[in-house]
Amino acid sequence: MVDINIWALLGTGFIAGLIGSLLGVGGGILMVPAMTLALGFPMQVAVGSSLISIVINACTATSVYIRSHLTNLKLALLLATTLVPGAFVGGMLASAFSSPVLSFLFGILLFYVAYTMIPKRPRKKRASAETAEPVKEHEHALHAWLDGSYHDPAINEDINYQVHRPGIGMLTGFFSGVLSSLLGVGGGAINVPVMNLLMKVPIKAAIATSSLLLCITTMTGSLIFAHNGYIYPYIVAPLIPGIYVGARLGASLAHRVRSAVLIRIFIVFVVITAVLMILKAFNLLGK
């Protein structure tokens, strides 16, 4: 039987919470390897604990982001309509596909995402991280209800933005839901670049909106794991205070640092995740 090291679980929760809320991802990619490789928990227990922690982490971050009006609630709800069924389909497909092949493909996809997010030589057009470009008037009328605005204290400006290509965002959201369920990660690593690069949502609003999306999509997965008996109260309980403190710290830091810094941190995170996925595909990460 596995011994519980409360301090190690607390520390794991803190680091996952800090990084997760800073980048708008769930932190599961940190928690699962830490719990299985370092703390010796069975994989199902680690994944179940990680999923429920993603809900807590994302809800904590969302409570901070939403107070700062960074979260685009309507956009999150719209994208969740395809993410939730995607996550459900992914959960059902998980047993039908070879996990190493999918992990490898996901690793490659993440490298591509990291590449596309590398800031190019300064061009006026590239300023989309802070200011959004306008959509054509006739196209905008259809989805003007999704537009958002927030105050960015880092540059002391009110940012008003229009949401581009919501249809493509929803379609990508479905596949993001499928992939996140198949690979046991929250999906923030896909949601944030899709919102920022394709839908032209400023990076801070994209991260905050992704947090709310994580709350909604991982809830279903957590319920399935709880129902299947993979969530243990005394293993999850020490993770939670750590996650809470880490997530709050991460969310307040994210609101203060400049977008360029966040993008760099996010690129590093995506590359690390990609390497971990490819190692997992070749079974070099341990069981």
Added chain:
Amino acid sequence: MPEQIDKFHYEVQRLNSRVGRTLRVCIAISLLLIIAGLIMFIIQGGEAMTGLTPVSSLPQELMRLNPASFITAGLLLILFMPALIICMSFAHFIALKERRAVIVCLILIIMLALSFIFIWA
């Protein structure tokens, strides 16, 4: 038209504040329950791989000060927070007569209800 947009933004910000406040209250209550359960487990000791307390026996186990039941109650509250956000948004958008947002919320509520039914079927 600009007045309408200002009113609309004000209402969205009001909803944001309300959702943020509810989340903070729910997180605080669930944290209290989970930390109380953890402290009770440290003091009382017990089997580490104890499962979640079944919902049907949760009130009795809470009365008996079973640490796992306190943690289970906290976790359940956390799991239902996202559903609460959707329901709050739904009610708010109905009051605002924001048809598109109401339809989106309704689709989500139906999807989540179907998921729960599917999981527990």
